[in-house]
Amino acid sequence: MSPTPSEYQYLIYALLLGSYLLGSIPFGLILTKLAGHGDIRTIGSGNIGATNVLRTGNKPLAILTLLLDGGKGALAVCIGHLLTNDNALIGMLMGLCAVVGHIFPVFLKFKGGKGVATAIGFYLMLSWQLGLAVIAMWLLIAFVLRKSSAAAIAAIGGAPIFAWFLDMPEFSLYLMALSALIIYRHRDNIDRLLKGTEPSIGNKGGKR
Numbered sequence: 128m129s130p131t132p133s134e135y136q137y138l139i140y141a142l143l144l145g146s147y148l149l150g151s152i153p154f155g156l157i158l159t160k161l162a163g164h165g166d167i168r169t170i171g172s173g174n175i176g177a178t179n180v181l182r183t184g185n186k187p188l189a190i191l192t193l194l195l196d197g198g199k200g201a202l203a204v205c206i207g208h209l210l211t212n213d214n215a216l217i218g219m220l221m222g223l224c225a226v227v228g229h230i231f232p233v234f235l236k237f238k239g240g241k242g243v244a245t246a247i248g249f250y251l252m253l254s255w256q257l258g259l260a261v262i263a264m265w266l267l268i269a270f271v272l273r274k275s276s277a278a279a280i281a282a283i284g285g286a287p288i289f290a291w292f293l294d295m296p297e298f299s300l301y302l303m304a305l306s307a308l309i310i311y312r313h314r315d316n317i318d319r320l321l322k323g324t325e326p327s328i329g330n331k332g333g334k335r
Contacts, residue, residue, distance in 0.1 A: 146203040146221040150228025154195040155180045158188055176240040193244050200225045200249030222249035241312040243279045260289040273327040276316035283309045
């Protein structure tokens with residue numbers, strides 16, 4: 128039996144909330160504590176993402192954090208498609224909620240990461256072409272400028288433009304709002320970039 132419109136509406140609300148809670152899981156914090164590195168929020172930038180996990184010196188742990196954080200965004204979109212008969216809009220909104228959950232996790236009093244890895248996982252599942260375009264932009268800027276934050280800002284900022292040219296204009300406005308949020312989360316990085324004090328890739332010092 129197909130759900131009634133009212134039941135379907137409640138299902139969507141539940142899926143969006145579930146996606147937010149999925150995104151709120153702080154894998155970087157959990158993994159570093161399990162590995163005996165303590166609270167990742169007390170070192171480096173205080174961030175829970177893979178870049179800060181790397182400052183523990185444990186590269187495999189940082190890679191695992193990156194994959195799991197990206198997986199949150201990808202899984203949210205995948206579940207949305209599976210449970211709503213490939214409703215692209217709902218899948219997109221669920222991915223967006225997962226990124227918001229990573230940035231403002233309820234489990235950490237709404238103080239989370241910057242959302243780049245989770246957003247890229249979301250983009251890859253939303254459209255592999257979009258995801259690869261964002262990754263390519265990140266790699267290009269990182270290679271040229273040697274600044275991880277600059278690469279993230281350029282790649283995430285370019286996502287709405289890539290979506291438009293990939294014939295997904297209906298998503299561009301949502302992605303623009305998400306890009307604005309993630310770039311805002313990089314405001315300290317932007318300030319250091321303008322001052323010339325932002326650490327380069329491979330530099331373990333400073334904040335990111």
